[in-house]
Amino acid sequence: MCIESTVGATGVVMGAILSGAGIGQPVSMTEWTWSVLVVLVLSGGFLMKDYVLEWSPWRIRRDKDHMNIVFTWKK
Numbered sequence: 001m002c003i004e005s006t007v008g009a010t011g012v013v014m015g016a017i018l019s020g021a022g023i024g025q026p027v028s029m030t031e032w033t034w035s036v037l038v039v040l041v042l043s044g045g046f047l048m049k050d051y052v053l054e055w056s057p058w059r060i061r062r063d064k065d066h067m068n069i070v071f072t073w074k075k
Contacts, residue, residue, distance in 0.1 A: 002066060003051040007044075 029037075052063045 001053050002049075003053055003060065004045055004048045006053055007048065 050062050050064050050066075051060055052066050053060055
């Protein structure tokens with residue numbers, strides 16, 4: 001599985017859990033903080049885009065053309 005998708009899916013799941021938890025505390029951020037956060041997230045995604053997580057054997061490898069990876073439960 002693509003590392004970028006793994007990190008993104010983890011973020012979506014954590015966001016859903018936090019939304020469902022009913023926490024009502026607001027988070028305030030200044031404009032420059034939002035700008036820095038956007039640059040960090042986009043840069044991190046760009047740096048991760050060529051890496052793939054393999055389950056068997058467990059490893060992270062670089063694959064520039066990983067759009068056609070097929071997910072299977074069998075070896």
